[in-house]
């Protein structure tokens with residue numbers, strides 16, 4: 001037991017459809033320090049299209065992942081996202097934080113279908129300002145979907161101390177590591193196994209989030225169907241370092257979908273008052289490593305596309321990554337790092 005410098009560690013738990021990711025951050029001394037990373041593969045059909053097909057398999061996998069990582073199940077932060085939540089940016093009359101909750105309830109009734117079935121939260125985006133109107137991010141989490149996730153966690157022995165929202169946790173980790181990206185309009189694109197999350201930020205404020213049903217699972221299927229490449233070989237191509245004609249050919253179509261998603265999300269801004277244009281795209285997630293993806297996306301959007309590394313500005317304790325190769329796993333960790341950064 002330490003009398004001084006009490007240890008304060010937070011465990012970020014990201015249950016992805018492809019991989020369960022665990023990151024542990026020690027907040028005890030000054031700068032946050034990453035002390036542990038563990039990644040466990042989930043059976044491919046356990047979570048499909050965001051829906052948990054087999055809760056037992058998922059909770060067993062979470063428990064095994066936590067056991068393998070040898071982390072305490074205290075102070076676990078996890079998140080809900082995708083179809084569990086509705087995020088809407090609204091403008092409303094400026095009121096004090098205290099009155100805001102009641103006002104948001106009313107606003108939610110105007111913006112969220114079936115408001116009785118959701119858990120509401122909100123964030124005032126411009127609290128320092130004195131304008132008559134304020135910008136608020138309204139978050140409505142569907143109660144039954146969130147409850148189902150909590151039951152799966154409880155079965156794995158986990159009672160999370162915080163349940164965050166995917167998009168906010170991604171933003172949180174990105175902001176810490178890329179303060180220079182908090183200027184102008186930029187997009188953070190997280191390409192996962194099943195889902196690609198697009199986050200548009202205006203001067204660092206997350207103003208729009210969109211999910212596309214697209215990720216490395218699709219890339220694998222495309223390689224299988226269009227080029228008769230076996231699943232294992234396809235996965236190796238996706239996780240590899242070299243571009244190939246087959247990968248290039250399937251990526252051209254899939255990157256087009258991502259580009260259109262980013263353009264549509266950013267167009268929302270250009271139609272609003274300030275006609276700022278998208279300055280840069282940052283990519284993360286396992287799918288962002290796919291050889292050629294960044295280059296094809298940059299060529300298509302004609303703006304800078306940069307790989308965002310969630311470990312860029314973190315202290316990393318020796319041995320935190322065990323035998324994992326930092327460059328190979330860092331892109332996968334934006335979300336769990338964002339979770340573990342919460343205290």
Ligand SMILES: Nc1ncnc2c1ncn2[C@@H]1O[C@H](COP(=O)(O)OP(=O)(O)OP(=O)(O)O)[C@@H](O)[C@H]1O
Nearest residue numbers: 016017018019192193194195216239285286287328
């Ligand atoms: N080093 C790596 N180890 C394992 N998978 C990798 C690696 N690099 C890239 N990948 C690919 O990334 C995918 C997982 O990416 P990620 O962890 O971002 O997705 P996820 O969070 O599980 O999925 P989703 O968010 O869509 O539910 C794997 O399915 C694999 O195709």
Ligand SMILES: [Mg+2]
Nearest residue numbers: 016017192193
């Ligand atoms: Mg993910």
